[in-house]
Amino acid sequence: MTRSSPLLTLAAGFTIWASGFAVIYAVQGVGCAYGWDLIALGPVSLLRLVLILLTVATAAIIYVVARALSGAIPGKEREASHFMLSVAAGAALLAVPATLFTFAGVFIATACS
Amino acid sequence: MSTPSPIRLHKELSRIWDTAPGLGRLSAVNHTVLGKRFIITAFVFFTIGGLLAMLIRAQLATSKNAFVGPDIYNQIFTMHGTIMMFLFAIPMFEGFAIYLLPKMLGARDMAFPRMAAYGYWCYLFGGSILIAALILGVAPDGGWFMYTPLNSKPYSPGINADIWLLGITFVEISALSAAIEIIVSILKLRAPGMTLNHMPIMAWYLLITAFMMLFGFPPLILASALLELERAFGLPFFDPTRGGDSLLWQHLFWLFGHPEVYIIFLPAAGAISMMVPTFARHELIGYRTVVLAIIAVAFLSFGLWVHHMFTVGIPHLALTFFSAASGLVAIPTAVQIFAWIATIANGRPKLDVPMLYLFGFFVIFIIGGLTGVMVAMVPFNLQAHDTHFVVAHLHYVLVGGFVFPMLAAAYYWLPHFTGKRSDHVLSRPAFWLIFVGFNLTFFLMHLTGLLGMPRRVSTYPLEAKWDWLNLLSSFGSFIMTIGFALFVIDVFLQVRFGTRFRRDPWSAKTLEWATPTPATSYAFASLPEISDRADRLEPAALGPKLAGGEGYLGFTRNNWMETLGVDMMTARPTEVIVLPRPTFLPFWTGLATGAFVLCLLFKLYWLSLVPFAITIGLWFVWTLTTGSRTDSAPLDIGHRQSAPPHWQVERPPSWWAMLFAIGGDAVMVTSLIFGSLFLIVVAPQWPPQTYVTVSPLLLSAMVAGAIIAALSGRFAVKQLLSGTPPLAGLSVAGVGYLVALTAATIAILNMGTLTAHAQAAMLFALLAMAALHAAIGLLLIAYGFLRHFSGKLSALRSMDLRIGKLWHDASALVVLACVVAALVLQFDLSSARLR
Amino acid sequence: MDPAGPSAASVATLWWIMFTGGTLIFAATSVVLAVAWAKPRLLGANPQRLLILWGGLVLPSIILAALVFSAFALGERLIGASGSPAPLRIEAVAERWMWSFRYLINGAVSEQVLHIPAGEPVEFAVTSEDVIHGFWIPRLGGKIDAVPGHTNMIRLQADRPGRYGGVCAEFCGEGHEIMRFEVVAHPLQEYEAVLDRLAAGEAP
Ligand code: HEM
Ligand SMILES: [Cu+2]
């Protein structure tokens, strides 16, 4: 895989975003079905707390990956791998605010109907 | 090797590459021929879909219109939507991709010409089934998204819905095969030196779009298969009275359906990114940013699907994710639009006909994007959903984002197809008629929608006072139709009477204009070396050199159809890819597959085994002509370099194809597992009264068999590489698969009734999915034997077994995952519920 | 749009804001495109930064964030669980191709005609007997699907007494377009009497 891995890095940041999305959405669905929103933990419900933690964790993981990717950009400007890694790092960096924006609702919206 | 004269080289290459005339046309595998076929066929379907649209507008012109009744009207709009999405937009872009990609990338053909041909036949036959149904008055009538239970047996007893499910799935085969072919061709079949960051930008668009297809279509294929099982055999996956859920259909459908919209838009955006630089006379600004934006769009578009389901009763919190993501996707789209504007600002723009159509695109698509953000806002969506506001929005996006760019593309590349250019007398009036007609038709629908006019109604009350808006809208659509008619005449005139030109009529800077025009079957007499970005070339100077054989492979050998494969990253030549000759096999295989689909349609399940077996048999026949019985020394490729034939390298195109196919397959399996969990958590009528269970022994036997198969598949490769015949490895792997298959069969036969509750049905689906993987593995084992006994395997020629190995590994994982999900399905988890 | 209830009214306000904003954005983008084509020098020596970074990324992000968060807040008011006391409840059941309503106060039922009080929020519990339908009274507010096997809630209010049209919004087969119902909003003080007459089987 080593020879083709720069191609995979392009997808890294947003793949984590997508996985986070899947997990958060699933937890939300399961949590509502099983009533985790009814368990209060101080000011928030168990469900909301888990969702908030997941959101923050997703963003944090992407951020770490983005840092690692931008650290790995090779110096040689003209090489394909330079291009690939800089795009990959850029995509991952953008995926951080995208994550916070997508899941901002976990802080405010009604969890279950 | 001495370089022959351009004329002689042309003659030799044409002799090898050309498709035979007459009936021989059915044997075409050439990308130029197939690309044109896809485009023309898609345009024919567009015409049919357009005529249906005219019927819709005729019906809606006045209130209480008795032109057609609701029964016919339902068929008309369902078929209009279905045709436009599945039989026009997707195949049209596939046609452009197949025709243009090799020429833009500097290759002689796509990676899998016979797959492209087979895909075409599947598309043509599948589409024809739908049109035949339309003519016979039994066309699908449940809306293009086929919601259940409306399209389940009790409420749609006729054959109509089956036609949609089976016909569209048949067409989908061509989309999936095109997706894999496009990915592999872009990654492997480029001109030497053309690294990924030097590709023409359209290749990036197509690469990412193809990945989206690969991951987007499987949920729909799965959903269609499940619904057809429900309709045919009563397995209640979507039936709310028996533990199924209609919302499962919606999730699976839109998981495909929303990415689909971007699958349609992105290729068009790719074409725009080729045309804007040509007419701005400046290279694309922000190449890297645009690539980044495409990646962002591709991913975000998989996180929006629930915006089609805001009104189904999902909690507000979950809706906010999808609402935010839907808004977010506008940003990378805006980045692309401003990159085009920046390109224009940096250049010395000149207005020509394609650019005129692109202005139409800008205006219409921006409006469509803005209304898109509006309907993405939940409170507004609750008002606008299912009204003509949405109809207006979706046409602003689809017609603005696809039809206008494709019209521009047609004018832009028509000289390439025909070798002729025209003075465009009719092109401008055609544009204005289409543009004005379009806006008249659809802008007013925003208003009728806001006034409360629901979509999918054939009549509306006079008191509603929507009459004059609708009348004007219908009037506009007839203006638009006249415009399209002018376009057709214009194209016809250009093909017939255009003036010939030498090369590169628009002074474009990309490689496709370096081929002779009209394009020859082999595209390039010799392949270029690219050392800079491939949108900074001088095709007019490069073309003659390539025609003179100055590039790579500027000769013929063994009557082989050769092109070069390169390393994905460095773009150095790694292999000579020997492509298959024209053959009737794809045609026959397509026919056999079509016969299979027809058998299913008419419920001749036992008979369907015959065409099914024939299809499989023909697949084996395909492989008889490939590969070699002898090891070969590296082959000369010109410029004092050499490369081995593709069957002797570690990762030939077909290895990658298998890898990506497995990727798509993984999405399908994941969707199925998601489906079972979804039903457990959300569906009504759970837990079931009695749980159907499967003996753990059988489940373990399935897993053990699949793992043994995977391990001995690996062993077979090891044997082959060390010079021993791989018979032991293959045999044990075969036995492993047989064990898994037998266990699954016994398990299924002992399950008892599958129709009482979705728990049993889902359990069956999981076991069947596992069994399917084992069966395919078994076929690959048989293929390994076939290759061995026909002398095609050696330590150097091991790719067939290594491709098999990929599958065996994957199917072991799939069987394991399905079995785990099956276990979860057998337990009552409802006691943990607080609600 | 002719809103006759608070929910419809706030959506109408949202619409007018978005419409104005959208028109401005469209106009601005068109002007930029025209300038880029005809007078690119107006955009400065290095237009790509201005255009892609500001036009493509920063500005849309700001506008979008403002819009999305206000829509969240509004959505929370319309379909979130608001803390106010449980208002009047009516069950709406869809069946091809008609609507029936059950009034939980006294168990009265009506078909094809829905009676509600004016000036008071009503909570509807919507479900279906067969396929998916959509419960929608355009002038009062948003719609909610009637999904078999599920019960969905929506809260609506008519400000003034009068008659309003209701439709099935989700395509449900041949009778979809005639699956309409009528909504009668009665003055609050008369409403109880109306329900009593309904329960007794008299004309309301
Ligand atoms: C050529 C001019 C076209 C006209 C006049 C037109 C007109 C219409 C109208 C009036 C409807 C609404 C039917 C209803 O809800 O009762 C509709 C639906 C639709 N149209 Fe078009 N259309 C055109 C082109 C296209 C194109 C190019 C596409 C896609 C690429 C498309 C895709 C759709 C889809 C997906 C639907 C929804 C069908 C459904 O509700 O099941 N249309 N069209
Ligand atoms: Cu969508």
Ligand SMILES: [Cu+2]
């Ligand atoms: Cu209905």
